[in-house]
Amino acid sequence: MHVSVRNRQKLCYTHMNVTNGWAIAAILVVNNHGKARVTKFYEHLGVERQQSLVSEVFSLVSSRSDQVCNFVEDPSVLGSDTKVVYRIYATLYFIFIVDDSESELGILDLIHVLVESLDHVFENVCELDLIFHTDKVHYIVDEIVMGGMVLETNLHEILNCVRDQEDLESKSDRAVSAKSKTGGLALRR
Numbered sequence: 001m002h003v004s005v006r007n008r009q010k011l012c013y014t015h016m017n018v019t020n021g022w023a024i025a026a027i028l029v030v031n032n033h034g035k036a037r038v039t040k041f042y043e044h045l046g047v048e049r050q051q052s053l054v055s056e057v058f059s060l061v062s063s064r065s066d067q068v069c070n071f072v073e074d075p076s077v078l079g080s081d082t083k084v085v086y087r088i089y090a091t092l093y094f095i096f097i098v099d100d101s102e103s104e105l106g107i108l109d110l111i112h113v114l115v116e117s118l119d120h121v122f123e124n125v126c127e128l129d130l131i132f133h134t135d136k137v138h139y140i141v142d143e144i145v146m147g148g149m150v151l152e153t154n155l156h157e158i159l160n161c162v163r164d165q166e167d168l169e170s171k172s173d174r175a176v177s178a179k180s181k182t183g184g185l186a187l188r189r
Helices: 005-019 047-062 104-122 127-132 134-144 155-181
Strands: 024-031 036-041 082-089 092-099
Touching: 024 047, 036 047, 036 127, 036 134, 047 082, 047 092, 082 104, 092 104, 104 127, 104 134, 104 155, 127 134, 134 155
Parallel strands: none
Antiparallel strands: 024 036, 024 092, 082 092
């Protein structure tokens, strides 16, 4: 059964009110120079705090050896009930800031699902895809996580939703193009 993004959002916010919290506080994709390419915060933070958090988290993650695990708990940066789970793909750090009750391995798997989804949509995703197709990237992220809660982990379902969205966009583009060719008047027969 496919649930639209709008209905998922309603379900998610209802669920959040019941649990009084979030599972995922933020999703960040940062290049190896510390430049944020995708940021998605699920709790309200001012722009300055978001930027400083991205910088602090990147410093925390990028200074770690490749020989250590991909989870970090640092109360001085994140608070006592939050941890960072990250994975590095090529020149990009995929970073999830999550509640400390979340499974690290589950979040690592979720990061893999996100990267695999991006890889299928962009055919070997790279940093430029994230820069020039931010709307599509955010749509994919929203298919997987909304309001800080995981919605979908099935790659095929995510890709089907993306294809459906692309079909809607192409139909809309054709309708706008046809309308502009007729001078904005709809032709009736």
